[in-house]
Amino acid sequence: MIHFPLIKRLTVRDFGLYPGKDNSNIFELKLGHGPWLVLGVNGLGKSTLLLLMRYLLAGPVKTRNAGFAGERDDLQAVNNKFFAVRVADGAQKASGEIEVRLGDVSLTVERSLANLAIKRATIASPDRSKEITTEDEYRAEITSLAGVSQFEDFVRILDGLAFFLEARQPLIWDGAAQFEMFRALLTPNLSAELRRLEGEIVSADSTARNLSATLYKITQKRDKEAVKKETATDTRARISAIQGEIDALSREELRLVEEIENVETLRIDRRLQLKRSEKELDDATQNYEKLKFEALRQAFAGVKPTEQYVFLKMLSDRICIACNQPADSAAAELQKRSDDCRCVICGNPREYSDNIETISDVMRVRASDAYGTLEAKREELSVANASYVASNNEVYALQQKLSQVRFQGEEKASLIRRLRKNLPADENLALGREEERIAVLRREVVSFREEREKAEREIDELLETLKRATERVREMVENAFNLQAAPFFAEQVRLVYAPRTAKIGQGGRSFEFPAFEVEMTSGATFGQFVRRTPEQVSLSQRDYLDIIFRMTLLEILGNNQSSLIVDGPEGSLDAVFAGRAGNLFAKYSQDSESNILLACNIIEGAFVPNTLSSFAPEDRTSRVINLIEQAAPTQALTDLRPQYLQKVKDILLREPDR
The missing domain is CATH 3.40.50.300 (P-loop containing nucleotide triphosphate hydrolases)
Known part of the structure; x- marks a missing residue:
């Protein structure tokens, strides 16, 4: 605690x-x-x-x-x-x-x-x-x-x-500050490890980028020296041509790595949208089921609770509790009677006494709207799921292509090593040293990127734990904030859970971090303009929103x-x-x-x-x-x-x- x-x-x-x-x-x-x-x-x-x-x-x-x-x-x-x-x-x-x-x-x-x-x-x-x-x-x-x-x-x-x-x-205006605060408060046993992995990602990413810049300069210098050699033999010409192909493959490799990182970010965004769609579908389903229950409660008005249970059980489970056999047709008939505003027991038109509510047209419209919303959310979930699957497939395809490019590069490098044996010893030695330096730098770039990716995989698991911990207190935080803010502000103010997506280093993949933001409905403009940033609110509003959040x-x-x-x-x-x-x-x-x-x-x-x-x-x-x-x-x-x-x-x- x-x-x-x-x-x-x-x-x-x-x-x-x-x-x-x-x-x-x-x-x-x-x-x-x-x-x-x-x-x-x-x-x-x-x-x-x-x-x-x-x-x-x-x-x-x-x-x-x-x-x-x-x-x-x-x-x-x-x-x-x-x-x-x-x-x-x-x-x-x-x-x-x-x-x-x-x-x-x-x-x-x-x-x-x-x-x-x-x-x-x-x-x-x-x-x-x-x-x-x-x-x-x-x-x-x-x-x-x-x-x-x-x-x-x-x-x-x-x-x-x-x-x-x-x-x-x-705090309320700074998503990074919220992450560090939630990390310390909600997962104190993971805080130090999260901070360590964050440092490793930033360090490995920075080192890989610096090495890539150095590698580019050395490669450019080597290419310029190659142009100066006017007496190149066929062997040198072949080595130069193959080296050009290797350089092209290296550039393609870097391009594919960047494309994979971009697609990975898109996949995370689509995964987040999929989760949101699942949540919205769940909300729409609950709303529709609530309206159905209200309609059934009114349809069974006047029936004793024990008798209501028999019919409600049949409607929900489609099973007769007397003979324990399927009762689809009977359940459908009961539902139709309820929808037609007839007595669900005998089928006669309902005659309501003063103390029994009727199913109003408003209820029917609400039920229809809720069902429409439910169907729309199902469609949105289907689209979101298809987009997420497509992103997965795209990442896999790019990874396969990257493997092929790397394999081709290794084959051509092996061919150059065989051809270089035919060059004079001194030239072979000089070229060998330069190529070896380039090869070492390339291995170091790959090594640091692998370190970054390893730390990213580890931190992703810890961030999932932090997000679950934040979501457990989310509703309490939102309700308590809204309760304290309502009497103070003239505008409508509410706190919403809005996870942010960001990269830890300049390269690499994006992550989802738990965060809250404020939505304030302005009364100063026509319609409902929602203000969410500190620049959109006054100084006093900015301070007091932060104070209330604390x-x-x-x-x-x-x-x-x-x-x-x-x-x-x-x-x-x-x-x-x-x-x-x-x-x-x-x-x-x-x-x-x-x-x-x-x-x-x-x-x-x-x-x-x-x-x-x-x-x-x-x-x-x-x-x-x-x-x-x-x-x-x-x-x-x-x-x-x-x-x-x-x-x-x-x-x-x-x-x-x-």
């Missing part, structure tokens, strides 16, 4: 940016479940406070940008003086301590803010306690506690799910025990949607142990009151970390402190919008 970090406490000591209450040099906040607010003005350190929590948990590292990165390290170092440069004394004595829960285990970690080095960390659970003093040991322990296989996966969870900070890392994954996969940290959630909202955003955050974690921490400016409107609407006005102050009182003041705050304090008081006393 994956355990997301649930932040319980943060303590900062001797850090000039946060002198704390009454200049005690101790800044502390304790978080329970539900929403919490960090309030302040520009320059007071709201964003820095959230980053402090993130770096206390992960240390001075970040993950590379999402995408297929080859064999490069996933973790990248960041400036470990990030907090030291923000204060005059270089944070020499400053430290930060954070306490989080992961499942039933409590983890406390303290770091120096001068260089983010770990000072100590402790683990406490019902069955053990442990103290940690080194970074390597800490990384191993927190990786195990989170339930992931690699420390970089834990960092990816922090940046991709738990922390939505000023430098936004999109909320959904934390809720579905986090066992209702997680923290969500959001920086500047009010920034791009207008007056109406500020209230809706407050309602969204107030509802999140309402019935769970999770919490959400929002850092925002002191703003008018319904955002803050609605976020804290579950609390009485006199209790709201306890949900607020007021940096006006605990952070080092800016010049604006020094001059305007009374006005700001009064604004905070007014905002917290304001009634929320309903």
Whole structure:
């Protein structure tokens, strides 16, 4: 089980940016479940406070940008003086301590803010306690506690799910980021192997392409040298001609390899279409069967359930349960009576009493439409299956042709070796060295391509496991997202499971990766224009779709025990949607142990009151970390402190919008 970090406490000591209450040099906040607010003005350190929590948990590292990165390290170092440069004394004595829960285990970690080095960390659970003093040991322990296989996966969870900070890392809009997140969360036991194979594919593909480029240059150079030889004998002429044929066969081989890769990609696409057609046919069949059942339920209205069972059994199985013999004609007659709106028992026209429903014309139209849809989906499935079979046959035919071309090339190379024995020894030696170099390069190209293909076969099996794991939670994720998004957006919004197809290297085959995307129906244009990309939505819509997607994954996969940290959630909202955003955050974690921490400016409107609407006005102050009182003041705050304090008081006393 994956355990997301649930932040319980943060303590900062001797850090000039946060002198704390009454200049005690101790800044502390304790978080329970539900929403919490960090309030302040520009320059007071709201964003820095959230980053402090993130770096206390992960240390001075970040993950590379999402995408297929080859064999490069996933973790990248960041400036470990990030907090030291923000204060005059270089944070020499400053430290930060954070306490989080992961499942039933409590983890406390303290770091120096001068260089983010770990000072100590402790683990406490019902069955053990442990103290940690080194970074390597800490990384191993927190990786195990989170339930992931690699420390970089834990960092990816922090940046991709738990922390939505000023430098936004999109998730709902980035299919590659979703793949890496699902790999870490849904198949943690396979995550490292998937990453290793990905690196092998990218590396082997890159090496094969570089060798092919080198091989092309050497071949061109050899051909130019061959042209300069004006005194070529018949033997040289024959060797040159045969070499030209070999070169042509090599080019044909490369062309066939590329064509096979393209057809393989097409076959994968048609396989995906076949699966979709099978799913759509299944949906259409279920819809039609549902309408048939509704029609039969109405036809048998008034008949006792035990008696209904006899007739329904005959209609469905075409077997008489009395004599256990085939009853096709009897079943057909019952169906015809039902279709003709006659009593299925005696065949007389039905006379309906007030408390019995009739089969309406609308029901007949719906049934007819459903049957038409069913037949259409059957035809689509047949076409998709035929296309997929055709692609299989095309791949096989191309592979056969490739084998023939390679065989012909070997035969001609053998002939050249026999002819070369008739050349002078020195020329034979020079040509032999050049040909040997070309042959070695060709073997290396083939070898690296075989390595890539082997890794591709292995990763394909692992990706199938990941896709099945994603599909098991697909419906829960879609429903939870749609439920949270509906009250916030004015447009119709829904999350759909839409696997993406991509190549891992520049060459090779394509793969299907699990992914979700958002469909938003615009009300600003005529008809129903569906927006699916970040460029088609506003900044606030882009951010809140991503926030809701993170909320959904934390809720579905986090066992209702997680923290969500959001920086500047009010920034791009207008007056109406500020209230809706407050309602969204107030509802999140309402019935769970999770919490959400929002850092925002002191703003008018319904955002803050609605976020804290579950609390009485006199209790709201306890949900607020007021940096006006605990952070080092800016010049604006020094001059305007009374006005700001009064604004905070007014905002917290304001009634929320309903």
